[in-house]
Amino acid sequence: xxxxxxxxxxxxxxxxxxxxxERVLEVVAQVPAGRVMTYGDVREWLGESSPRAVGVVLxxxxxxxxxxxxxxxxxxxxxxxxxxxxxxxxxxxxxxxDGRVDLAAARWDGRPPA
DNA sequence: AGTATGACGGTTA
DNA sequence: CTAACCGCCATAC
Numbered sequence: 276x277x278x279x280x281x282x283x284x285x286x287x288x289x290x291x292x293x294x295x296x297e298r299v300l301e302v303v304a305q306v307p308a309g310r311v312m313t314y315g316d317v318r319e320w321l322g323e324s325s326p327r328a329v330g331v332v333l334x335x336x337x338x339x340x341x342x343x344x345x346x347x348x349x350x351x352x353x354x355x356x357x358x359x360x361x362x363x364x365x366x367x368x369x370x371x372x373d374g375r376v377d378l379a380a381a382r383w384d385g386r387p388p389a
Numbered sequence: 390a391g392t393a394t395g396a397c398g399g400t401t402a
Numbered sequence: 403c404t405a406a407c408c409g410c411c412a413t414a415c
Contacts, residue, residue, distance in 0.1 A: 293412080324411060325410040328411045328412040331413055335414085
């Protein structure tokens with residue numbers, strides 16, 4: 276799992292992600308390349324929270340996780356950095372059509388790829 | 390401590 | 403098919 280990237284695991288900045296936020300980041304970090312997940316799916320994995328909360332967490336602490344693999348329920352990337360996300364997704368081989376990910380084909384069911 | 394905001398989702402019009 | 407509204411809940415101020 277992707278713990279801190281800054282080296283030491285000890286004391287970090289004052290704005291350390293809460294346990295809840297880490298849980299969200301954890302899930303997103305597990306999404307394999309070439310696959311995507313919706314905010315609602317992440318929420319389902321967590322068993323609680325709400326898609327909005329997931330978005331807020333990613334917006335503030337998603338810098339270290341493949342946030343572009345988390346898309347809206349309709350298959351479109353989040354409004355912020357949508358271009359960047361589409362480029363990344365396409366590069367990973369995710370089926371994208373007219374700015375929308377083909378969820379039927381790329382939606383990750385949470386099962387290990389291998 | 391209370392209020393406002395936001396990388397959303399689903400329903401209704 | 404598109405547009406608008408409400409509900410949701412952690413985070414920021």
